[in-house]
Amino acid sequence: MTKINGKRGASDILHSTIAFIFILLLFTFGMWYYIYQQKSGASVWEDYYAKQLTIVMNSARPGDIIVLDVHKATEIAQKASVSFESIFLISDQETCVRLSQGRKTCYSFFNRVDAEIELRTGVPGNVIEIKVLEEKE
Amino acid sequence: MNRKAAAGDQTISFAWIFMLFFIAIMLVGGVVLFFGSDIDIRGIESAQMSNKVKDCIISGKIDMKNKLELEEIEKKCGIDEKVLTDYFLLSISKEEEQLIKIKDATSCDFKGTEDNPYYPRCRDDSFIFNGESYSIKVGSHQFSRRGLG
Structure with a gap:
């Protein structure tokens, strides 16, 4: 003792x-x-979508309209109460994806183009439509 | 507490902390095994960059008679200078003469370190255009960045 x-x-x-x-x-x-x-696998899916968007943006030309299936991303974002508008962001040579509160994953693309993103739900899954634009100086 | 008891107590503490580390490593290992390692697109983006530079040369957008400037690559080929210098290695040569070098692309030739995940993933392209041979070497060392936002 x-x-x-x-x-x-x-x-x-x-x-x-x-x-x-x-x-x-x-x-x-x-x-x-x-x-x-x-x-929820949020970080894995953020990484996946950020890289997929980067590959798309690297080979995009102004005037292109690209449609990507992002149904899985919207499911994860909904569970994490992330608004659909803030999931995908393309600006300043970076693609960023946010599928959890307060965290995002980004990856840079070298192709000097800009893009506008529009999320469309129920077509029949959820997709984003990326309109590739000339880079703003 | 006597000294022997104190030594025994410290040994138990060490084992206890070691056990916590062991649990943490097993848990992280399990997650990595379940989800797999990150998707690596560095090889793809190196190929994309190489194709972009090749298109730029073939379409005559850049003057290949002199040494190339980064600004020229950015403005005429549509490749962002900051992304290029931050995450890529690039070397363009014409007839063995190096026209531009961004970082040391010779690290792409270190075959022994290919298994190292931090080693850049590279792409080598050679082609003949207007009777002159060109060589493009591109490497990417970009990783995705997860942060607050």
Whole structure:
């Protein structure tokens, strides 16, 4: 049996217990946050759509109209209460996709063009229509 | 608490923290195994860039008689200068003479490091136009960026 030398020993045990509890809480919160972020696969799908849009934008020419199926993205965004208008953003040579609150994934494209995005629902799935424009100077 | 007990207590703490790290690594490993690794499009964008430069040369938009400037590539070929310098390696040569070099594209030739995910994915193209041979070497080292927003 451990012998505790007076008040100092008791205080040491208290401090180490508090430190352990703090580390445990930090760990639990970190793991919970990580799993919460991953459970919908939001980061994976953000990465997928950002890269797909980049490939499209790199080979696009002004005047092109490109339609992409984004049904999966809208499903994930709806579950995460992200408004449909803020899912896809193409500006400043970057394609950004947001499928979770407060986080987004971006990827740069080298082709100097601009684009306007319009989300159309129920055609029969959800799609985005990208109108490729001349770059604004 | 006596010294032996304190040493034992520290050993247990170490094992306990190690166990937390082990659980974290297993959990992250499980997620990575389930979702797979990131999709890699660096090879595709290198090919796209190479084709864009090739089209630009063949259509005569840039003057291939002199050394090339970045500004010329941006304005005449429609390739963004910032994206090019931030995420790409590029080398254009005509008849063995290097006309432009953005970063050191020779790193594309280090075959031994191809398995390294941080190694750029490259594309080599050679063609003959108007009786002169051209060589384009493009590499991409871009990764997607996830952040607040």
